[in-house]
Amino acid sequence: MTAQSTEPLVSEDQTVSGWHVAMIVIGIAITLPAFLVGAEIMGTLGTKQGTLAIIIGGGILAAIASACMYIAVSERRTTYQLLDASFGKMGSRMVSFLISLTLLGWFGVTVSLFGQAAAKSFEEIFALHLPIGFYIIIGCLVMTITTIYGFRAMDILSKFTVPLMLVILIVGVYFVSSNFSWQQIWNMPANTEGVVTGFGGAVSIVVGSFMVGVTILPDISRFINRKRQIYVASLGSFGTFFTLILIMAGLPGLMTGEKDLVVSMYQSGLGIPALIMMIFASWTTNVSNLYSCSLGMAQVAPKVKRWQITILSGIVGGVFALSGIMAHLIEFLVLLGIFIPPVAGIYISHFFFSCAESRNAVSLSAIVSWVLASGTAFATSRDLFALTSIPAMDSLLMAIILYAVIAKAYVYLLRSQPSDGY
Secondary structure, three states, X not given: OOOOOOOOOOOHHHOEOHHHHHHHHHHHHOOXXXXXXXXXXXXXXXXXXXXHHHHHHXXXXXXXXXXXXXXXXXXXXXXXXXXXXXXXXXXXXXXXXXXXXXXHHHHHHXXXXXXXXXHHHHHHHHOOOOOXXXXXXXXXXXXXXXXXXXXXXXXXXXXXXXXXHHHHHHHHHHHHHOOOOHHHHHOOOOOOOOOOOHHHHHHHHHHHHHHHHHHOOHHHHOXXXXXXXXXXXXXXXXXXXXXXXXXXXXHHHHHHOOOOHHHHHHHOOOHHHHHHHHXXXXXXXXXXXXXXXXXXXXXXXXXXXXXXXXXXXXXXXXXHHHOOHHHHHHHXXXXXXXXXXXXXXXXXXXXHOXXXXXXXXXXXXXXXXXXXXXXXXXXXXXXXXXXXOOHHHHHHHHHHHHHHHHHHHHHHHOOOOHHHOO
């Protein structure tokens, strides 16, 4: 399967090792919304159950990421170019637009949290009183300018910031937990009644919190130099550091009752390091969000220059942040865990089951599979019936199976009219 596009393939001199991509993914994972997700899960389930839910969620993401990365390295195409073959030219544009809007939502959530944390940080550390909107605008400006320079800027930024953020995060959790024994920490019960609904719901939120990121992984993983390096990238990010980040972000909330990790670090006397981590965490994550968003919008509006799309997307993301999108974060993640995984499931199925390339503008096989898979996950999320108990996983698996069956059955029925596609 080869998605047709005028965009050139990745040249050999542009490729990097799996660790380069893993560092970018880790940089994206160290983000303020992820800290909140970790705190919600650990606070609602306690240390033991919360840790297990996060590890299982990370393992699921690593497995899906490996498949997506394998396709990306095989094809050397962006996510949106890959979607052409399974969804059709117009169908892929519709999906690209939806994913791009989702990424703008993530951009808005992240920069909104950045604005709130920055306002509080500068007020407490430097006694500087400025409105949250000011910091949101500054954050949008810096993130947008960085994104204009593309993958290389992301690579350089992650090399510099990720090690520093990991050190600050580890030191911060150590300071917060210094008055507790390992046994006390491990046996801490749930202390909040959050919006997380049970163990399966917690796993689904972990998967949903980064499912958009996994779906669009081809945007950056197409630069991996060799196929065996995909396991370094997937296991080195989702399989290890991603889970550790969520766990470490959630533990302080159990010990102090304060869900906000940055606030917990302030209370432990780590004001400046917390401020540095908060700035870099927002920066690395939102550069990735905006980069993939611009790639998607470029498929929707191919005649518009990429840098123009990036600037416009940054402005729209800033408007989302100023409009108060943060208030709906968890509900947003639950919906992502239902409607986005089928997109990855369909292009995974298309590649590994060698489905014929769509010749129609819109592939009914892909659209029907997407609707049915999303509907199934929505039903399981409402406990109408149960499959894996993880709605995000339900939608992904259903999409893989449904697309393979429907696409091949449709082609078989119309084999006497191959020019019609499917």
